[in-house]
Amino acid sequence: MSRIGKKIIAIPENVDLSFKDGVVSVSCSEKSMSLEVGSDFDFIINDSVLEIRRSSDEKEIKSKHGLFRSLVFNMIEGVSKGFTKELELHGVGFRASNQGQKLDISLGYSHNIVFEVCPEVKVETQTEKGSNPKIILKSYDKQLLGQVCAKIRSFRKHDPYKGKGIRFVGERVRRKAGKTTA
Numbered sequence: 001m002s003r004i005g006k007k008i009i010a011i012p013e014n015v016d017l018s019f020k021d022g023v024v025s026v027s028c029s030e031k032s033m034s035l036e037v038g039s040d041f042d043f044i045i046n047d048s049v050l051e052i053r054r055s056s057d058e059k060e061i062k063s064k065h066g067l068f069r070s071l072v073f074n075m076i077e078g079v080s081k082g083f084t085k086e087l088e089l090h091g092v093g094f095r096a097s098n099q100g101q102k103l104d105i106s107l108g109y110s111h112n113i114v115f116e117v118c119p120e121v122k123v124e125t126q127t128e129k130g131s132n133p134k135i136i137l138k139s140y141d142k143q144l145l146g147q148v149c150a151k152i153r154s155f156r157k158h159d160p161y162k163g164k165g166i167r168f169v170g171e172r173v174r175r176k177a178g179k180t181t182a
Contacts, residue, residue, distance in 0.1 A: 005065030
């Protein structure tokens, strides 16, 4: 049996969870998410604790047991607390600003990059003197938040020689030595 799939999930008081016709729905205040699981899994709720059991030991069902448990856990965590990721711009003249959901990034190209962020992800920028500009992204959907971060990072991947580029706060970039003279 899957070690991750066997773990139980604690459901906070303000979160509503329902399972009907193979679709799991999680909602809290204004936020709601749903996931199509199918009829191969049973969702058992006892005393605000969720347990996911599979109907058979077929290879395909066994392989999805831990996956669906993780996805449901991320949905519950997202609607109750939310997720936050911070990106940092490393480079001379690199700047970031936002107006609403439009992110304007200057990354050393001949033009600024204007990126329209989807409404489920909230954008905030910080620029302090003496430190690198930061882009703070918040959302209740972990998968969507990761996709937006990956798209923003793809505008300027970090360089292993000079260290320029976009990276997560606290991420360490392995630097290369470069050429040496004889």
